[in-house]
Amino acid sequence: MRKIVVTSGKGGVGKTTVTASLGRHLADMGYRVVLADADVGLNNLDVVTGADSRVVYDIGDVVSGRCGISQALVADHESTARILPSAGGGAEMSAQAFRGVIDSLADCDFVLIDCPAGIENGFHRAVSAAAEAIVVTTPSASAIRDADKVLSLLSAYRLEDVSLVVNRVRPDMVARGEMMEAADISRLLHTPAVGVIPEDDCVTLYQQLGRVPSFALSEKAFCLLADNVANRTKKCAELRTYGRRRRRRWL
Numbered sequence: 001m002r003k004i005v006v007t008s009g010k011g012g013v014g015k016t017t018v019t020a021s022l023g024r025h026l027a028d029m030g031y032r033v034v035l036a037d038a039d040v041g042l043n044n045l046d047v048v049t050g051a052d053s054r055v056v057y058d059i060g061d062v063v064s065g066r067c068g069i070s071q072a073l074v075a076d077h078e079s080t081a082r083i084l085p086s087a088g089g090g091a092e093m094s095a096q097a098f099r100g101v102i103d104s105l106a107d108c109d110f111v112l113i114d115c116p117a118g119i120e121n122g123f124h125r126a127v128s129a130a131a132e133a134i135v136v137t138t139p140s141a142s143a144i145r146d147a148d149k150v151l152s153l154l155s156a157y158r159l160e161d162v163s164l165v166v167n168r169v170r171p172d173m174v175a176r177g178e179m180m181e182a183a184d185i186s187r188l189l190h191t192p193a194v195g196v197i198p199e200d201d202c203v204t205l206y207q208q209l210g211r212v213p214s215f216a217l218s219e220k221a222f223c224l225l226a227d228n229v230a231n232r233t234k235k236c237a238e239l240r241t242y243g244r245r246r247r248r249r250w251l
Helices: 015-028 059-064 095-103 123-127 141-154 171-175 182-189 201-206 217-231
Strands: 002-007 033-037 082-084 110-114 132-137 161-169 193-198
Touching: 002 015, 002 123, 015 033, 015 110, 015 132, 015 161, 015 193, 015 217, 059 095, 095 123, 123 141, 132 141, 132 182, 141 161, 141 182, 161 182, 182 193, 193 217, 201 217
Parallel strands: 002 110, 002 132, 033 082, 033 110, 132 161, 161 193
Antiparallel strands: none
16 A cells, blocks of 8 residues: 655645545556545545535544544545545544554555645644655745745655655746746756646636546646556656747746
8 A cells, every 4th residue: 555645835736636636547547545634624625526515424533433444435426536534623633543544544555645734733644644745836936945845844754755746837937938847846846746737727617516527738747647656657747838948037
């Protein structure tokens, strides 16, 4: 079983969306996947996946013994993945208790842990349960700076692998030199990128209606991300820049 925490330095970079989309694509590849929400204060993985109305038990109920792990898992209607929801009021859950729940999912191929945003509010609890980490950032200066802080913290954990996903990239802005390329961000953070996800209005539009359709700009990028994660490769393709020579206007 591979336990991967998906984290970020700040909120709003699309971490939960990346977790859900990556998990669904891995499930489409035939893997047994559980999406675990580690944010016990501001949980929304069940909302992003459209499973909130079907939640009966959550990870807090498992820890307290009110239900078994199988009772807390919610089937994802858009894939074969399962969702382990969280709920408010469990902020004092220990890292050991959370890790015990994650380790009990032994029948899975992948457990993707949606980490709380920032470096507090359960960051240690989520990361200590994982063996690998994916840090999600965007090309904005503040998000890159915060990702650097998170990467520094992750160096204290004995993780097998740490990689980067650059989200919300605008190829047209990259072409005009108004936005950093993912390769530049990867070099700046000294971390290999396994995914470059374009800015895509379909993600916002279909998030509450169901799965993002196959024609969406982001779908090919998520397929490549899932392939990299499944095969432990770092084949990260830069998004098209429409053949225009870029100028480094961000400097």
